[in-house]
Amino acid sequence: MTTSDERTAAGAAAPQDDAPPSLEVRGLAYAYPDGTQALYGVDVTIRRGERVALLGPNGAGKTTLVLHLNGILHGGLGSVRVAGLEVDPGDKRALREIRRRVGIVFQDPDDQLFMPTVREDVAFGPANMGLRGEELDRRVRDALDRVGMLEAADRPPQHLSFGQRRRVAVATVLAMEPEILVLDEPSSNLDPAGRRELAEILLSLDVTVLMVTHDLPYAAELCPRSLILSGGVIAADGPTPDLLSDADLLAAHRLELPFGFDPAAIAR
Amino acid sequence: MGAGHAHRLYLPGASPVHRLPPQCKLVAVLVFVAAVVATPRERIWAFAGYALLLAAVAAVARVPYGVVLRRTLIELPFVVFALLMPFVASGERVTWLGLSVSEAGLWGAWNILAKGTLGVVASILLAATTEPRLLLLGVERLRMPQPIVQIAAFMLRYADVVAGELRRMRIARASRGFEARDVRDAGVLARSLGALFLRSYERGERVHLAMVSRGYDGRMPAWHAVGATAAQWTAAAALPAAAALIAAAAWIIP
Numbered sequence: 033m034t035t036s037d038e039r040t041a042a043g044a045a046a047p048q049d050d051a052p053p054s055l056e057v058r059g060l061a062y063a064y065p066d067g068t069q070a071l072y073g074v075d076v077t078i079r080r081g082e083r084v085a086l087l088g089p090n091g092a093g094k095t096t097l098v099l100h101l102n103g104i105l106h107g108g109l110g111s112v113r114v115a116g117l118e119v120d121p122g123d124k125r126a127l128r129e130i131r132r133r134v135g136i137v138f139q140d141p142d143d144q145l146f147m148p149t150v151r152e153d154v155a156f157g158p159a160n161m162g163l164r165g166e167e168l169d170r171r172v173r174d175a176l177d178r179v180g181m182l183e184a185a186d187r188p189p190q191h192l193s194f195g196q197r198r199r200v201a202v203a204t205v206l207a208m209e210p211e212i213l214v215l216d217e218p219s220s221n222l223d224p225a226g227r228r229e230l231a232e233i234l235l236s237l238d239v240t241v242l243m244v245t246h247d248l249p250y251a252a253e254l255c256p257r258s259l260i261l262s263g264g265v266i267a268a269d270g271p272t273p274d275l276l277s278d279a280d281l282l283a284a285h286r287l288e289l290p291f292g293f294d295p296a297a298i299a300r
Numbered sequence: 301m302g303a304g305h306a307h308r309l310y311l312p313g314a315s316p317v318h319r320l321p322p323q324c325k326l327v328a329v330l331v332f333v334a335a336v337v338a339t340p341r342e343r344i345w346a347f348a349g350y351a352l353l354l355a356a357v358a359a360v361a362r363v364p365y366g367v368v369l370r371r372t373l374i375e376l377p378f379v380v381f382a383l384l385m386p387f388v389a390s391g392e393r394v395t396w397l398g399l400s401v402s403e404a405g406l407w408g409a410w411n412i413l414a415k416g417t418l419g420v421v422a423s424i425l426l427a428a429t430t431e432p433r434l435l436l437l438g439v440e441r442l443r444m445p446q447p448i449v450q451i452a453a454f455m456l457r458y459a460d461v462v463a464g465e466l467r468r469m470r471i472a473r474a475s476r477g478f479e480a481r482d483v484r485d486a487g488v489l490a491r492s493l494g495a496l497f498l499r500s501y502e503r504g505e506r507v508h509l510a511m512v513s514r515g516y517d518g519r520m521p522a523w524h525a526v527g528a529t530a531a532q533w534t535a536a537a538a539l540p541a542a543a544a545l546i547a548a549a550a551w552i553i554p
Binding site for chain 2: 156
């Protein structure tokens with residue numbers, strides 16, 4: 033077994049300061065058309081190569097924030113930049129590039145995998161980007177290989193196990209070679225083995241990761257840094273072990289560690 | 301539920317029929333059925349000829365005759381209707397097995413039974429030798445409008461998901477002591493269906509979101525290149541060409 037420190041070092045590339053940040057959110061505020069205000073000015077910067085957990089209770093605005101990252105939701109105040117490129121819903125070409133750069137893995141793999149076979153599903157994104165032939169095949173093979181699902185390429189998604197479907201869902205996004213991988217509750221409904229396998233895959237990827245979750249141990253295992261989104265603002269931002277050791281902070285934002293989990297065990 | 305049936309109809313294999321491109325097989329079945337329907341019903345020998353042709357295709361495709369026969373049961377409702385015709389149709393009456401039946405009705409019943417069965421068997425053979433998703437690819441290559449192909453493709457993908465939800469709802473109902481006994485329980489079932497519709501609708505929105513996030517702009521990317529060669533078209537033409545000859549003969553020979 034490796035410790036979480038070794039994994040961090042061996043996994044994703046160390047954060048790079050010279051490149052533009054993978055994600056830069058400034059003063060983002062948004063109210064839904066029915067008037068419900070979901071975000072009240074969110075500021076987040078994620079450097080290239082970082083793995084960050086976005087924690088927060090239900091209704092904190094996590095999904096709303098995620099849907100802003102690739103321009104699906106827009107129209108409020110503030111700005112979102114992905115690797116230096118501003119998300120501008122009016123500019124179709126730029127939006128297409130933004131959607132390549134931000135790879136969102138949704139919570140239910142049945143929503144994400146809609147094509148008849150795994151291969152076609154993984155090819156969907158890169159094909160929309162205009163890739164064809166040999167280059168498209170290479171992307172699909174690489175992406176499936178990185179999640180260990182190459183043998184399943186010709187199977188229909190509905191014949192795979194839940195854990196396998198989630199891994200394929202990650203591959204569908206990796207095939208677009210994103211700047212930042214955004215995962216919505218990646219550990220939900222996974223059995224312990226599926227959870228560990230996904231963790232190993234995520235740790236092996238050389239890509240910026242933003243992981244939205246309630247699963248605090250998973251955040252501690254995978255993400256050196258965490259953000260707490262609560263009441264539509266970033267309520268805390270710091271090293272994951274520090275945040276998880278602060279019982280008062282967690283309690284104030286309806287976050288709880290599972291029974292028997294000792295945050296001191298993961299603190300450096 | 302017709303849900304999972306789609307891929308249970310397919311019998312994996314590597315016969316020459318399996319390997320033909322789907323668009324060739326689709327056209328072949330279509331032309332075959334057209335020839336059968338165009339044949340005058342009085343030429344019984346022609347229908348025997350068509351049946352022999354299908355038997356030959358089944359042999360080449362290595363689809364067991366027993367499987368084909370069992371699957372023709374889907375035709376049963378039409379058979380019942382056809383069997384009623386000689387008794388309810390008007391016109392000249394003939395005595396057959398001690399029963400007085402209408403001659404026109406008898407021919408009408410034979411017409412439905414023979415042509416219907418041949419069409420059903422041809423479709424069974426097509427479905428047994430072609431994966432459903434390849435069938436979709438076939439209709440796409442035959443220039444079926446994209447939206448229709450997309451709808452069918454999504455149906456194929458999500459039929460099992462929706463059927464699974466329906467099954468879980470049924471189990472949840474039964475676990476709380478509900479059993480549909482008579483029409484008065486229809487309200488509960490209707491509400492379940494309503495809930496299922498809403499869930500499916502919401503899923504549709506989530507799927508669309510996932511598609512847009514990966515660059516979908518209203519058109520599915522077409523990257524398949526499964527063209528058919530002249531040799532494959534010729535091979536697929538064997539069945540409809542033979543059927544067309546029989547049909548022509550049936551019209552010419554008195």
